[in-house]
Amino acid sequence: MVKTKHSQTAPRAALQQYRVRADLYDLELQPFEPLRLEAIERLKLAPGEAVLDVGCGTGLSFAPLLQKLGDKGHIVGIEQCPEMMDKARERIAKADWTNQVSLLEASAQDAHWKGRADAAIFHFTHDVMRSPTAIDNVMAHLRPGARVVATGLQWAAPWAGPVNLFVMGAALYSVSSLDGLAQPWSELAKRLTNFDQQSTWMGSVYIASGIWPGPGSA
Numbered sequence: 001m002v003k004t005k006h007s008q009t010a011p012r013a014a015l016q017q018y019r020v021r022a023d024l025y026d027l028e029l030q031p032f033e034p035l036r037l038e039a040i041e042r043l044k045l046a047p048g049e050a051v052l053d054v055g056c057g058t059g060l061s062f063a064p065l066l067q068k069l070g071d072k073g074h075i076v077g078i079e080q081c082p083e084m085m086d087k088a089r090e091r092i093a094k095a096d097w098t099n100q101v102s103l104l105e106a107s108a109q110d111a112h113w114k115g116r117a118d119a120a121i122f123h124f125t126h127d128v129m130r131s132p133t134a135i136d137n138v139m140a141h142l143r144p145g146a147r148v149v150a151t152g153l154q155w156a157a158p159w160a161g162p163v164n165l166f167v168m169g170a171a172l173y174s175v176s177s178l179d180g181l182a183q184p185w186s187e188l189a190k191r192l193t194n195f196d197q198q199s200t201w202m203g204s205v206y207i208a209s210g211i212w213p214g215p216g217s218a
């Protein structure tokens with residue numbers, strides 16, 4: 001398992017939020033598990049491929065990803081919060097996935113690892129999605145033609161007041177800034193081809209996907 005020294009430039013507000021949420025996190029995410037499976041379906045993974053799980057949290061995506069990737073597949077989980085990472089480590093040890101999952105304890109802005117993955121998933125990682133530096137760093141570790149999927153909160157239509165109250169409450173609890181909630185995927189859209197974005201949860205949640213064409217070609 002790869003473990004890097006914790007980044008000195010890890011975005012601090014997001015880090016603090018998740019330090020106190022790690023114990024309850026898996027329970028809180030339960031309602032969104034069908035969306036996780038839908039996001040993973042969109043990656044069209046084949047056995048033996050490698051996937052970056054960006055902001056992997058406690059590792060809730062590992063089991064459904066490995067179901068697609070098989071014994072020869074590989075996941076690199078990137079996570080800046082030590083408490084969330086501890087839960088991911090426990091999950092890996094318990095399931096004996098040490099050969100299939102590597103963890104990088106670093107911010108998505110700073111993480112570096114060898115190799116180019118076939119796909120990347122950003123599941124509810126708004127702070128990462130709003131950082132061009134983080135997205136560029138992740139893309140630099142994908143092979144041209146890699147599939148990318150992202151999900152997360154977004155503002156619903158302006159007339160959907162109660163829905164937006166839900167978005168605001170959930171966002172204040174889980175992201176470091178409300179900036180960019182109108183189009184959280186916009187930085188990703190600039191970098192991908194075949195970009196597709198759809199809304200669910202009465203417009204309060206998006207799922208976006210596309211293809212990374214390689215450096216200099218988006």
Ligand SMILES: C[S@@+](CC[C@H](N)C(=O)[O-])C[C@H]1O[C@@H](n2cnc3c(N)ncnc32)[C@H](O)[C@@H]1O
Nearest residue numbers: 014018055056057080081084107108123124127
């Ligand atoms: C809502 S959780 C999602 C966790 C996981 N993707 C899942 O599907 O359950 C957001 C995660 O992103 C992590 N995170 C936020 N900003 C980050 C950054 N800049 N680099 C790496 N991880 C980050 C948080 O620590 C947290 O674990």
